[in-house]
Amino acid sequence: xxxxxxxxxxxxxxxxxxxxxxxxxxxxxxxxxxxxxxxxxxxxxxxxxxxxxxxxxxxxxxxxxxxxxxxxxxxxxxxxxxxxxxxxxxxxxxxxxxxxxxxxxxxxxxxxxxxxxxxxxxxxxxxxxxxxxxxxxxxxxxxxxxxxxxxxxxxxxxxxxxxxxxxxxxxxxxxxxxxxxxxxxxxxxxxxxxxxxxxxxxxxxxxxxxxxxxxxx
Ligand code: SF4
Numbered sequence: 001x002x003x004x005x006x007x008x009x010x011x012x013x014x015x016x017x018x019x020x021x022x023x024x025x026x027x028x029x030x031x032x033x034x035x036x037x038x039x040x041x042x043x044x045x046x047x048x049x050x051x052x053x054x055x056x057x058x059x060x061x062x063x064x065x066x067x068x069x070x071x072x073x074x075x076x077x078x079x080x081x082x083x084x085x086x087x088x089x090x091x092x093x094x095x096x097x098x099x100x101x102x103x104x105x106x107x108x109x110x111x112x113x114x115x116x117x118x119x120x121x122x123x124x125x126x127x128x129x130x131x132x133x134x135x136x137x138x139x140x141x142x143x144x145x146x147x148x149x150x151x152x153x154x155x156x157x158x159x160x161x162x163x164x165x166x167x168x169x170x171x172x173x174x175x176x177x178x179x180x181x182x183x184x185x186x187x188x189x190x191x192x193x194x195x196x197x198x199x200x201x202x203x204x205x206x207x208x209x210x211x212x213x214x215x216x217x
Contacts, residue, residue, distance in 0.1 A: 002048035003082035014175040014189030018067030025074035030108035034135030039214035040074035055089040072106040087124035102126040126158030
């Protein structure tokens, strides 16, 4: 079984606590105005990767050292069957480790819809950051793109890792990772409004002009 995948990366330190594996799926039917992940919207079968290969990559890249796994996108719940297989495989792997990693999943769907339609998937996750991104709201909460989005704890491990971050405003500068990949750079984390334009301008001021930006239509 294949999952449509935009990218995967380790280590990710800007989307959840600790050193994490990041998995971004391809395809999002929600399409929130102002989303900075435009490049993940289109479903694309050419980006299919066998879930078992993705699991093998996770084990290879992090060994037992990952403290968490963040699944984002794109919309993970738009691919419920591959997501179920991925989560089941991650849980089997986690059961073999002495230091467990937590699983955090993003979704643009409201919690109530996820509970109604995907309860069995939520049962395999420690925390979910859900609800659509709303462009004109503040961005003051941990790991969230807009302050309407809820961080919902779903397990005892989730309680341990996320209870301190649910309703408190972020109390430090937001973390943002930059990854160089050949001629491309990409970002990991939740930018403040205008951050990406400021980074582009700073690069231009130093003579580095971008050929394009994936978050612009
Ligand atoms: S914010 Fe998330 S749910 Fe909303 S359009 Fe972007 S990828 Fe999809």
